Amino acid sequence: MRPHTGKLAHVRDEQGREAIALCHAAVRAEFEKRIYFDGRYELREGPAVHKSATALVVFADDHGAMAEYERAFDEATAGKQGGMDAAAFHLAARAAGVATKDSSPSCKVADADTNENGKVEREEFARFCCRMLHGSAGDKTRRVVLKFMSEQDQFERERDFRKNSDLEARYVVGAIRYMPDDSDDSDGKKFALAIKSETSRDDLERYKYAIVMPAADRNLQEIFVKERPDVNAIRHLMRHVGEALQHLHKCNIMQVCPHSNLSSQTCMVHLVL
Numbered sequence: 001m002r003p004h005t006g007k008l009a010h011v012r013d014e015q016g017r018e019a020i021a022l023c024h025a026a027v028r029a030e031f032e033k034r035i036y037f038d039g040r041y042e043l044r045e046g047p048a049v050h051k052s053a054t055a056l057v058v059f060a061d062d063h064g065a066m067a068e069y070e071r072a073f074d075e076a077t078a079g080k081q082g083g084m085d086a087a088a089f090h091l092a093a094r095a096a097g098v099a100t101k102d103s104s105p106s107c108k109v110a111d112a113d114t115n116e117n118g119k120v121e122r123e124e125f126a127r128f129c130c131r132m133l134h135g136s137a138g139d140k141t142r143r144v145v146l147k148f149m150s151e152q153d154q155f156e157r158e159r160d161f162r163k164n165s166d167l168e169a170r171y172v173v174g175a176i177r178y179m180p181d182d183s184d185d186s187d188g189k190k191f192a193l194a195i196k197s198e199t200s201r202d203d204l205e206r207y208k209y210a211i212v213m214p215a216a217d218r219n220l221q222e223i224f225v226k227e228r229p230d231v232n233a234i235r236h237l238m239r240h241v242g243e244a245l246q247h248l249h250k251c252n253i254m255q256v257c258p259h260s261n262l263s264s265q266t267c268m269v270h271l272v273l
Contacts, residue, residue: 041061050265158211171247
């Protein structure tokens with residue numbers, strides 16, 4: 001049933017537009033629930049980004065990102081009408097992953113206040129998040145990676161370390177979501193069902209946990225192979241790698257994850273040189 005639903009969703013009209021993009025919002029929601037992993041993640045086909053004995057990392061498109069941004073707005077405003085002031089805006093920006101505690105001061109209301117009324121409305125905030133995280137205010141799909149994990153102790157160790165450590169986003173790729181959510185007793189069953197129902201990949205059955213993270217532009221391996229950086233660029237990159245490594249050691253990464261490895265494939269780069 002699911003493969004047929006997927007084909008129907010991606011049927012194109014004479015202008016090349018897909019059915020899922022043109023249909024009513026309620027119909028689109030039903031499509032997404034049936035054809036995407038966990039109702040929101042469109043897993044990319046092809047080789048995994050990374051694979052080990054206990055983990056598999058794959059690219060995906062997150063079609064549920066807008067709901068996350070709207071939820072961050074609602075929680076920051078506590079249901080109050082009239083939009084967000086600066087304090088609520090910074091809170092919502094951090095919750096949505098647009099800013100960290102270090103970058104919040106430079107994240108200004110004026111950046112999102114398109115109607116210039118001194119407040120940030122719900123739709124304005126969602127479009128601001130899309131512009132900052134997706135590259136365009138009109139792009140509602142966020143590029144992410146899902147790190148599938150088979151071992152409970154490794155998943156819980158990484159989850160707890162991320163939640164309890166003061167990790168800086170400029171050094172460590174953040175976590176958007178942990179699956180299953182231990183605050184929801186039924187989430188484990190939903191995750192297992194999502195694994196069983198996924199048809200885009202045939203290598204997921206052994207995994208019981210996942211961490212959703214923003215997708216980086218590329219890793220150091222790709223830079224060295226495709227861009228051939230000169231000595232000055234390499235020196236610049238290595239300095240940042242050293243700073244990130246120092247930050248991890250300050251956060252006692254080796255006490256929590258003694259088998260963590262550093263390589264050109266695990267060093268991710270978000271910014272263009």
